[in-house]
Amino acid sequence: MGSISEKMEEHYKQTFEKHGATSLGVDWGAVSADHQLRLQKMLSVLLEGHEDATVLDVGCGFGSLYDLIVKNDISLRYSGVDLCENMINYAKKQHPNCEWINGDFLSLNSEHGTYDYVVCNGILTQKLVVGQKEMDSFAKELIKKMFSMCNVGVAFNIMTTHANYFTENLYYRNPAELLGWIMSELTGKVKLDHSYPLFEYTLYLYKEDFPLMSYGAHRTLKGEV
Template sequence: MKKNYTEIVDHYENCLLQHGDSHLGVDWPNKEDAMKRYQVMLGVVRDINVHNSVLDFGCGTAHLLEYILENKINTIEYSGLDISPLFVQKASEKFPETIFYQTDILDDGNDLPLFDYIILNGVFTEKRNLTQDEMWSYFSEMITKVFEKCKKGIAFNVMSKNVDWERDDLFHVSLDELTKFLCKNLSRHFIIRNDYGLYEYTVYLYK
């Protein structure tokens, strides 16, 4: 597909340059909600008492890893991936012993190994100036590629359509449209999380 999604990457890099390594640097409005998202995203891991490899797809500066370490979750083998060299450099400086991949999976993701679980937190919440159709095309191609790289399941979030008003720069997706796509193309085994108080929902999609 045409690489109009690079506009989204540019936006997040500008946030990092403006706000530094913080929740604002990855364009989350407040830290408390960001922490809630990390907890919800990790809920995709069904067997938390055994070791699992987890890829933080669109890892930014590895805030999810910070959350894992702070909460002493020692059964997760964490790796990060980001399309942005700026974010990967920052994350690698913070965690030099952790594996971080800098790649565009739509271009050259075939060499990426398989992971038990893949988490995509905030990858599909903003569409910036992309049209809804352009963003849907990007989402559907990306989520298909990512699902091929997991052994057990993935988690991702999108903006809800059950809101008072929709922002033009955000990706609001109807449940009917999304679940129809998932069942037809990827898997019928999924859980919708709409219970954590934000204007979005998270999907756990399993093999």
Template sequence: MKEDGYKKIVKHYENCLKKHGDTHLGVDWPKLEDVDKRYEVMVDIIRINNDSDNKVSLLDFGCGTAHLFGFLDRKNYHNISYIGLDISQKFIDIAKNKYPNSTFYCVDILDSNKSIPNFDYVIMNGIFTEKRELSFDEMWNYFTKLIAVIYSKTKKGFAFNVMSKTVEWERDDLFHVSLDALSDFLSKKLTRNFIIRNDYGLFEYTVYVFKK
């Protein structure tokens, strides 16, 4: 993958923000009713890891305009200390304006991950669902590099989603990943301690990766 290949994906999301504003469409989620469902599944990594009653730090990686923070507030997740990170200053500026008392980082973690601390949990919602004009191999290269960095920055676990291959048809602009390929990569390169969730009715699946 070209050095700036993934930044084309960032540009796509910035164009969505410009067109649709601070909405679910502004981060290219087509259906509003599915947004909270994804958040519920992502945050469930904390419960499954028996950490529901403990104070934990959570990095919302690719936070956009911090919609996850609003979800956590509505659902009264008071045990979660929220921190947002995005590569796009345009998204971060809106997030900071909405939640001035929260911590946000604007950084490309592949360029430098030393500027941010480690976190108990990292959520990567929608980071790997779209590949846009990148080839599968280019996106896979980006995916594996970024996952390895995130694994080093989390203390307890992280969650991410990708598009499923068990669908009637695939879209060229989406990142459809087979369960076999995903399991093989995680087991050989990171850990065998992970859970794959395919139980929430969307054409994607979510993966919880744990550190013991």
């Protein structure tokens, strides 16, 4: 799996060097509103009574999710992990009071403990030049690890096969097939959001002990001014 992580690291290191702390800098295209929408979908994993919960942002980039958390005065204890040292260094300067981890999420050991919520915005939408089967295995490993490290819930996005065009470097999964695997292997407490106007969907996985009373659905989050 290391080869996929290495390819991802090199790709995003270059996009950030070229475009900086922007949606282009994390290869989300030039429309910053789309980037903000994806961030909002990550925060929709929160359940009522989340105050002071811990959240781990896998592939945190330059910390744009935390910027949204601060903008909306949401009470969370945030940690971010990313392969790209240049992004992590930028995030540390912007928000020195947060925990920023430069490394491969799949290599994190037990000393990092668990988090109430684990979110992943973008890693599973991109496969670069990796083959489909190899990326399928990587995706399953990543999803399993995120779920094992959460106490409450997980959110991640992925490209949908219900699209009118396909791009070679992106990673597409049939939502029904992926949902079936998750419910067979991980949890029956799942929500799938395929309703927003992008060719992707967000999946929300919860531990069996928690009722699905969503926090994010009850408020409109402020994006970029």
